[in-house]
Amino acid sequence: MDFIAFIAGLLQDPMAAIQGWIAQGPMVAVGFIFLVVFIETGVVFMPFLPGDSLLFAAGVLCHGEAGQVLPIWELLLFVWAAAILGDQCNFFIGHFLGRRIIDSGRIKALTPERVAQSEAFMDKWGGVSIFLGRFFPFIRTFVPFLAGVGGMKWHHFFGFNVLGGIVWSSLFTLLGYFFGQIPAVQEHFELVVVGIVLISAIPAVAGLVKARLAHREERRLAEEDRDGE
Numbered sequence: 001m002d003f004i005a006f007i008a009g010l011l012q013d014p015m016a017a018i019q020g021w022i023a024q025g026p027m028v029a030v031g032f033i034f035l036v037v038f039i040e041t042g043v044v045f046m047p048f049l050p051g052d053s054l055l056f057a058a059g060v061l062c063h064g065e066a067g068q069v070l071p072i073w074e075l076l077l078f079v080w081a082a083a084i085l086g087d088q089c090n091f092f093i094g095h096f097l098g099r100r101i102i103d104s105g106r107i108k109a110l111t112p113e114r115v116a117q118s119e120a121f122m123d124k125w126g127g128v129s130i131f132l133g134r135f136f137p138f139i140r141t142f143v144p145f146l147a148g149v150g151g152m153k154w155h156h157f158f159g160f161n162v163l164g165g166i167v168w169s170s171l172f173t174l175l176g177y178f179f180g181q182i183p184a185v186q187e188h189f190e191l192v193v194v195g196i197v198l199i200s201a202i203p204a205v206a207g208l209v210k211a212r213l214a215h216r217e218e219r220r221l222a223e224e225d226r227d228g229e
Contacts, residue, residue: 010036011050014057022061026070033058033075034082037169040141041086044093045107047141052172055079059176060185072177079173083165087130087144091157094148102149110142118142122150130160134168 010017021029033054040049058079062072093101102110118139122129133143147157179185 007049010054011048014050014054015060018054018057018061022069026074029070030075030078034078037079037082038086038089041083041144041165042089042093043086044090044101044110044141044145047138051140052137055169055172056176056180059173059178060180062173062177063181072173076170076173079169080166083134083169084162087161087165088158090141090144091148091152091154091161094145095151096148098145098149115142115146118146119150122146127152127156127160130157131164131167134164140168 018029018033021032036049036054037051039046040051058070058075059072062070062075101107102115118133121133121136121139122143125132129143130147133139144157144161
């Protein structure tokens with residue numbers, strides 16, 4: 001229950017969560033931020049963690065006097081490492097255990113639609129999908145896993161992983177750092193967080209709907225073929 005409450009609080013108000021961690025010490029805060037980013041990107045059954053909004057809130061709290069407690073450069077080093085190591089961990093899990101995990105059906109987040117969506121994304125963009133996938137919730141977690149399952153060469157994966165990890169984590173952290181002090185953002189921070197989540201989720205939802213429609217169309221055509229026989 002404590003873990004569920006922790007996740008619920010993080011999803012509802014990442015700013016309050018980080019402030020609570022800072023109260024326990026700056027290294028505690030950095031450690032928790034590292035852990036959440038690492039788990040979201042590195043553990044295939046935890047794609048629902050709020051990476052984008054967490055990074056934005058962390059960037060907000062690095063501004064001004066708060067930056068003396070949680071310096072922006074220190075935070076960036078840790079989130080870079082978390083994002084890169086997380087994807088690398090997910091890649092190796094996919095490489096060594098991926099097919100067994102998918103076939104077991106125990107990870108409910110790995111629905112056939114999401115797997116198909118992520119595989120279609122990778123087929124379309126190739127190695128660049130490792131970089132682009134960073135900016136899509138859920139896909140962000142599944143792409144490195146499926147790259148490992150599909151046998152992508154490690155050295156090919158690694159370059160896109162480093163580039164994507166640094167750009168993605170820097171983007172959302174620095175957006176919070178530079179724009180989080182705007183009065184309208186501070187007054188309506190909860191709405192800003194919800195907006196970030198919704199905007200980030202739009203491509204994933206659109207892709208899921210498209211995959212389901214394509215699956216229905218394939219089923220309809222198959223049924224028509226059977227009727228024609």
